[in-house]
Structure formats: C-alpha cells, structure tokens
Amino acid sequence: MMVCAGMVMAAGPMLAAPAAFAGDAGLVAKKRVAPVYPRGAERRKIEGHVVVTYNVNTDGSVSDVAVAEAVPEGVFDDAAVKAVSKWKYKPIESPVKGARAKIGFKLQS
Numbered sequence: 001m002m003v004c005a006g007m008v009m010a011a012g013p014m015l016a017a018p019a020a021f022a023g024d025a026g027l028v029a030k031k032r033v034a035p036v037y038p039r040g041a042e043r044r045k046i047e048g049h050v051v052v053t054y055n056v057n058t059d060g061s062v063s064d065v066a067v068a069e070a071v072p073e074g075v076f077d078d079a080a081v082k083a084v085s086k087w088k089y090k091p092i093e094s095p096v097k098g099a100r101a102k103i104g105f106k107l108q109s
Contacts, residue, residue, distance in 0.1 A: 027056060053066050053098055062085060065081045067081065
C-alpha cells in the first residue's frame with residue numbers, strides 16, 4: 001500500500017499545516033512534528049525539499065524512515081528524518097510499508 005503525506009515548513013515562528021495527498025488510505029495523523037530548519041541553510045537562504053519513505057506500525061508509530069529524494073542533497077535530510085521519526089498515527093489493523101512524505105523547506109518572505 002502506498003501512502004503519501006506532505007508539508008511545507010517555513011523558517012521562523014509560522015509553519016504551514018501538513019497538506020493531505022491522495023492515497024492517505026485511512027491513516028489519521030495524531031502528531032506531526034515539524035522539522036527544524038537548519039541554521040546554515042537559513043543563513044545561506046537555501047530552500048528545497050526532502051521525500052522520505054517510512055513504515056507505520058499497528059500502534060501508529062513510525063519506523064524505518066529513509067530519504068528517497070533530497071533537493072539539494074544533504075542539506076535538509078537529517079532534519080526531515082528526525083521529524084518524521086517522531087510522527088504518530090492512530091492505531092491501525094495492519095502495518096503500512098512504504099508510506100511517503102514530501103517535506104518542503106521554504107523561507108518566509
């Protein structure tokens with residue numbers, strides 16, 4: 001089963017809410033932790049995104065978070081993986097493997 005979720009993060013105190021993507025397949029998010037915008041990227045005004053894959057266990061916890069795509073590579077990877085690892089969903093009957101989320105990193109104007 002393929003599941004997608006997404007969010008756009010902004011540097012500073014205001015963050016955009018996660019955007020729902022087609023294919024959420026009944027997963028209900030209980031907790032979505034926003035990634036921390038890396039200071040170096042913020043100082044250099046770098047924006048980008050990270051696509052992560054992960055599994056959702058029957059208790060709603062997330063495991064096996066991995067970077068599938070990163071633009072630019074290596075800048076936002078750690079922040080995205082750390083944040084998604086802390087996400088929680090409502091318990092489900094069967095585990096979901098290969099869920100995907102695209103996390104955008106965009107500076108506020």
